[in-house]
Each structure stands twice: as C-alpha cells, then as structure tokens.
Amino acid sequence: MELLTPNIGLVFWMSLAFLVVLFLLKKFAWSGILQALKDREDFIEKSLKSAEEAKAQMSSLKAENENLLAEARAEREQILKEAKDMKDKIMSDAKVSASEEGNRLINAARTEIEKEKNQALSDIKKQVAELSIQIAEKVIRTELSDKNAQQALVDSHLNQTTVN
C-alpha cells in the first residue's frame, strides 16, 4: 500500500531539510529571539518590581510626612493648650488677687470709716459734753442773777441745741 509506505528518498530529503532548518533556526533565530524575549520579560519584571518599590517608598515617605505633620500638629495643639492654660491661670490669678485687693481696700476703707465715725461720734459727744458744761455754767451763772433771765437763757440755749 503506497500511501502507508514511506519513500526512502522523501525520508532522506525531509531529514536533511529538517535538520538543516533546525540547526539554522536554532543558531540564528531561536537563540536570539528567545533570549530577547527573556530579556524583555526580565526587564519588564524588573521595571514592575522597581515601580512597586518606588511606590512602597513613596507611600512610606508619605506616611512619614503624615507622621511628622501629625506630630507638628499635636505639638502646636499642646503649645496652644499650654498658652491657653497659662492665660487662664494668669487671668484667674489676677482676678483672685484683684478681688482680694479690692476686699482689702474695702475692708480698710470700712475700718477707716468706722474709725472716723467713732472719732466723729466721740468728738460730738465731747462737744455735747462741753456744750452741756457751758450751758450748765451759763445757766448756773444767769440763775444766779435773774430768775426770768435765767429761764430765757436756758430756753434759748435749748432752742439752739435742738437746732444743732
């Protein structure tokens, strides 16, 4: 059966041609092409990896920046808080001292006034006593001369004192 019996000549030519093309392509095409493909793949992989690394670096940098920023913000907050506290303290201190001072002043004034009042009262008392003595003296004197006159004097004195 001819369809199934390989022809020796065709086997020969096929082997020759195929081995030659295999050798030629292996030497001049496949090695170069496969190497180039591999190189390109390696390059792409490397690029991707380095991009990934850069990305990671970027994100770490960003995180660091954020950290720094957050720190700065916290510090600012703290400073502000401290300042506010200090202000509050100063203000409250000032208030306290002011009120104390005022109280003291008021107290002092009050005592002074009290003292003055007492002084004045004692002065008045003294004067009243002196006046009483004078009146009494005068009364006594006029009594000694005339009874009516003495009466009139006493009345007038008394009137005067009530006016006073």
Add this chain to the structure above:
Amino acid sequence: MNRTKASFLALALVFMTSLVVYANDEGTHSELETFVPGDVIIHHVLDNHEIHIGNFHVPLPIILYDQANGGIVGPFSSHHLANGSNYMGYAMSHEKIYFVGEGNDIVHDEQGHINAPKPYDFSITKSVVGIFITVFLLIFIFSIAAKGYKLREGQAPKGLQSAVEPLILFVRDEIAKPSIGKKYERFLPFLLTVFFFIWIANMLGLIPFIGGFNVTGNIAVALVLALLTFFITAANGNKDYWMHILWTPGVPWWLKVPIPLMFIIEFIGFLSKPIVLMLRLFANITAGHIIILAFVSLIFIFNNLYGAAGGFGVSIVSIIFSIFMFCIELLVAFLQAYVFTLLSALYFGSAVEEHAHEH
C-alpha cells in the same frame, strides 16, 4: 459590515473559480478513461514527480541511486519519463521508477506486478519541493523576526516580529513550560521548529491551485518528525524514565517476574508513541485532503451520471462544502501542529521528569 460581506463574497468567488479550474484540470486528466474518483484522489494525495499548476505541468529533477548502474544517476528532468517513456533505461509507472533497460517498455506480469529492479528514488518530488518551500519560508520569516529582535532590542515588537511573537510565546508558555517543567529550554528550539514546520506545511497544502502539496500528509515526513521526537525522548531519558519502563515501580512483583509483563506493556507504549504521533499527523492531513477532493470529485461523478446540468447543480453544493472543509482544515492545520508539538513536549517531559520516590 458591507465591506466584510463584499470581501467574503469575493473570497468565495475566488475559491469557486479556482476550484472549478482545479477540477477542470482533473477532468482533462481522466477524460480518456472513465472517471474513478478513488484513483484520482489517491493520485493527488500521493507524491508526484511533477507539479501541476493549473494546466501546466512543471517537471522536477529526478535523482536515482542505482547500485547496479554505478551509484547516483541524474539529476534529469522528469519530463523525460512522462507517459511511460524510457530514458537511460529507466521508466516510470504510477510515480514509481523502474530499471527496464534501454529501449524497453514496462512489462506487467499476469498479476499486474512489475518485475523490474527498482533503484532508490531520491528525486526532488512534489513533496520535497513542498518541504523546501516550507523550509525557505521558515528561514525567511524567522530570520526577519530575529533581525527585528536584534534591531529593536528591548522595544515593542513590530511587523512580522509581532506576528510570530505570540505564537512563539504560545509554544513556550502553553506547550513547553507546562508539559516539560524546569528543563524546557533545552527542547524549545526543536518544539518551535516542529510547530512552525508542521503549521506552515499544513497551510501550504491547503492553498488551492499551486500544485496541491501534501507535505505533512505524507507518511515519510510524519515519520521523520516522529522519529526525531522519539530519538530526542530516548536521548534525554533519565534514570527514572528508563526505570519506569524496565522495572515499573508501584506494581506487584508477579507482573514483572517471571514474565516481564509490565516491561512488555511499557515497551510497547514506548514504541507506539512515535507511531501514533506519525499516524495522527499523516492521517489527519491526508483525510482532510481526501475529503476536499471527494467533494470536488462529486461534481464529475454527477457530471458523468446526469450530464452537464447535474454537474453544475452539484458543483454549487460541493463548492460550499469544500469551502466549509477548507475552513475546518485551516483549524486542523493549526490544531495538528499544536497536538504534535504538545505530545512531543509531553514525551520529553516524561523523559526528564524527576519522580518523587514515594511510590
């Protein structure tokens, strides 16, 4: 949409006309005798000492090796042997060349056999021309592609380079890597060459009207390819591989001693792998050619039976079916190249595989 339709129609028209011309050629061939489709088909599937392009018959050089006649004879043109004529004592019958002696004709005995000595035929036949065209195309395409890789190193591929790159990557990533494993790089040149050789040769056989090459559908071509796979497998077989054949691990001892049953089975498997590989390629491609030719032959069968009207009527149907078969064969052309390469890679993989020693 309209454009694609128009181009499809144009393509179909070209197909039709070429098939009709192809078929006409067939007709003139066999008008002398009655049309026997089987003979015509087998004649076209088999190798030939000339190429038919349309109505032209291109003679091819004949080279013979005849020990009785002092070694290599030729090359001389095959038109000297056309129609059974005698040249230098050689005559040809059914593409077989016999030494009949100067001036004699081929004599058939009662059984129809020819009892003349047959020299070894190393002629550049149609299939050899097909092989050369394939080889030329391979070298042409891949030298350009390789140059592209050198010129545009590290850049995106361009032109022919970008056309072949996906296929190269396909062979590497889909066939070689998963089937062979770590050591795939050693086999890659062979696998790539086999893949592209078979594919291009298959497609060469599908081009109508240029002689009907049947390169990969020739058993000698398939045989050489399968034998190369076989030899490479055997040459690269590691200890585990041979051990698996000689003393299959993991089966009961009575299958190995006293009758080495497992060895026989494994050895048959070892030998049948390349045979099946050869048969698959040969039978698939030849079957495709036979089916297409059978559809074309239908026209002539009906022409002989019912006259020109019958032939014309059937031609419409058979051309549609032929076009359909051509499309299928385009797929098969790729698929057979893929299957051959994949199975070769699997055999290589089994040869170099490092077995885990647990079974």
Add this chain to the structure above:
Amino acid sequence: MELLTILLDGLAHMGAGIGAGIAVIGAGLGIGRIGGSALESMARQPEVSGDIRANMIVAAALVEGAAFFGIIVCLLIALN
C-alpha cells in the same frame, strides 16, 4: 475457485469498511464524552478553562490516535 476469491475479497472489503466504521464510532463516542465533560467543567470553573482545553485536546488526540490505528488496519485490508 474464482468465485471464492471474489467472495473472499468482497468479504475482506466489507470487513474493512465495518471495522473502520466501528473505529470511528468508538472515537466519536470517546471524543464526544471528552468534549462534553470538558465543557461541563469549563462551565463550572471558567477560571481554569485554559488548562481544561489543553488537556481536552491531548485526551482527544490520544483517542483519535487509537482510532487511527484501527482505520489504518482497515485501510490496509481494503487496499491489499
């Protein structure tokens, strides 16, 4: 004698034809099953459809190879 040879020849051809037919039926059943199961698996797990396709083609090719053995034997009988 003549008749017997013709008869036997005819029987051989018939046997070859029947044998080829049976081989094709077997291969068709086998490849059909492979294709059907492969499609089913692909529908279940579309993410591994590439692997399944490759294995399907290998399995189909092996079945086909067995069928070709049968067909070639039949062809040899028919054409001798």
